[in-house]
Amino acid sequence: MSKSPNLVLPAIGGIALMLGAAYGFSSRNYGADTIALLEDRVEKAEARVSSASDKAKAEAERATALELAVAEAQEQAAKGTNLTSPAPQMEGAYGLGRVAMAEEIAAWDVDVLPDGRGLPVGSGNAFDGEEVFADKCASCHGDFAEGVDNWPVLAGGFDTLADEDPVKTVGSYWPHLSTVYDYVYRSMPFGEAGTLTPDETYAIVAYILYSNDLIDDEFELSNENLANFDMHNKDGFVIDDRPDLEYATWRVEPCMDNCKDAVEITMRSVFLVETPPEGGTNSMMNPAKVEGLPSFSSDGPSFIPEAAPKPVKAAVEAAPEPAKADDGDVLIEAGKKVFKKCKACHQVGDGAKNKTGPHLNDLFGRTFGSVDGFKYSNTFKTALEEGRVWDEASLAEFLSKPKAYMKGTKMSFSGLKKDSDQQAINAYLATFGN
């Protein structure tokens, strides 16, 4: 940019040359026509000169301004002012994207607001809901929405919100019924989201209310009355009041010296956490007590507890080599990892019990749907009657697409996509029994 004044100079020089040439011609003895012509040319040249010099002047001014701007920018850059800027914002649109069609909006925009906007037409009651719930939800949330194992509890917990461990359920905690419809319709059943019809959803929501003793089983819930239903905890929420209650008092210059007289250790970590090389964690209770630990004052710790003997082995341990195990072991190890996906619902090994799904000991050679005391779906009951037997091939097929292989199964699991995972799970399950 600082070069622009130089660019102006040749333009001015060029015009001076032309002028010189014109006067040179006029001193010779030519005819009147020629003179008129020359005069005309001189006039034109002069006009051009004056406009050119105007232009040159303007350009020189602009050049000076630019030079100033450059100097200013350089000065700012030297001072550390940065030249970044946010992405420019258009006045109008870029014309990117395309208009969303009504069908597309209808397919995706299904959220429901507290005032009921977004609810589809439909209805259902707890009586009908019980059946759908037993079929599609109870394996995790329990027959009465009380929750199986670690899965969420959906009912009860009234009057526990001020307790040490509040039980926050749809009944005790949720402020709007719209949220229950919205969430169940879009996100449940877990592993098969988006498959419920509006009527099924109204019936399930009614059943959850019924399980919470909030309605009787004939109450007909519909798009007409859902938003008007008063939830137990509807007034239980305040909008974030940290600014008033906390920021106002915690934005102060903090203490640096003699901030307390003495400090005691009042609690030690409840769990110790091991971090094994294969990943994950093992936690165990920490047996250590606070007794025997020093207290602290501005002079430091009250005493230095005696050191525990050092583990001697540590000094000689070498860097880890990559695991060298035979292929079978590797596969079983891999299977153990894959089984984490099943663990939420199935147990294996000594003392394995039926959970959300049946235990999986002695699986290969076992008849479909044959574990005592487990409530199978009808498709598994039929398979039991037909005497179908689990082997590696049928398990692989089942696990690749559970819902396709056993139509109507209540196992909510999307399936194992990789062949290698299936081989690994076969190898792992084979180690339990047979």
Added chain:
Amino acid sequence: MADMFKPSRRAFLRGGAAVAAGSVAGAAGAQSPDTLITELQDWASITGAGVDETPYGLPIRFEADVIRRNVEWLTASPISSINFTPIHALDGTITPQGCAFERHHSGAIELTKGDYRLMINGLVDRPLVFTYEDLERFPRENHVYFCECAANTGMEWAGAQLNGVQFTHGMIHNMEYTGVPLRALLNEAGLGAAGDFKDKWVYVEGADASSNGRSIPMEKALDDVLVAFKANGEALRMEHGYPVRLVVPGWEGNMWVKWLRRVEVTDAAVESREETSKYTDVYEDGTARKWTWVMDAKSVITSPSPQMPITHGKGPMVISGLAWSGHGQITRVDVSKDGGITWETARLGKQGDTKALTRFYLDTDWDGAPMLLQSRAMDETGYVQPTKDQLREQRGENSVYHNNCIQTWYVNAEGIAENVEVS
């Protein structure tokens, strides 16, 4: 004492190496020449791995324990669960994507760029659908931001629970995002139909089976929210929402919707499950706070910490940690070695970015006596990170979320650290 701490394999090895070095070639007291120096080593003689051995590089195997880890019993199923960033073993501020914590409500999904669609609808002039390619044609920005789960440190409300900074504070990561400001996409759809922005919201929703959705006030949506497609220079990882996630600077991680598929302009909060049943904070008296979006200033010492014992004995050492605030820049971090009686101001690794992790160091001389290590962050609003007692006094112990208390590590004379609570 010995059995109270189960060091990671790596910690063990470091301990071992330190002992070995100390007895053979301690810096000052070398008795005999160090054979690592005097003898020709294989690596100095035989050639190493060629290029392309690992076309996409992984950490060297000696770092194999620097990984995300979950605590299985915290959740019912790994499909709807969380794991923790190994912040104890990292330095600087940027979290590599491969070890940045994950939280899914219905598992991480595989969604291709080709199948990706983003819909903007609701109170807009023209409801629009964008493809992935469309998004890359808008002017874009780069920003470093932390993403912290509101439940980070949530276990610790009830007292010292998990022994390791990875588990008490590891639901956080910090990356450099590349993306398009959400305001540009809203502008493209036209906000004339929204009228006065004052009581308007955007409802943002993911494409996975959980269809996680959150309501964000329009003011924030038009401020610094990004629709991001790159993190630390490369495509987002599947577990962080590939190909497109929302970045909501300074606000709780649950709002950073992954696999972002829809942004709806509304005139009310949807009050979805994730903003009523979850991510609301129950007080002692049973009432609850809602819309607690901002993550207040917080800090923690990452080393020494239970997974990072002091293995070198007394003398010069570095106490290091991380600080961050959803309100802006970290301006100062103080460190105490005596449980909060005296404080020293730490050195910041570099000037803190707004709403991003800041690294702090206290370069100190350890006399070998036990310590109660604490750190205390201050942000540009003058907010000072509270103690556990201050927080409990305000909120009780049932909040689950937004625990930004001062953390204490008890370091014994052997250099072993443990999660404790102090008076």
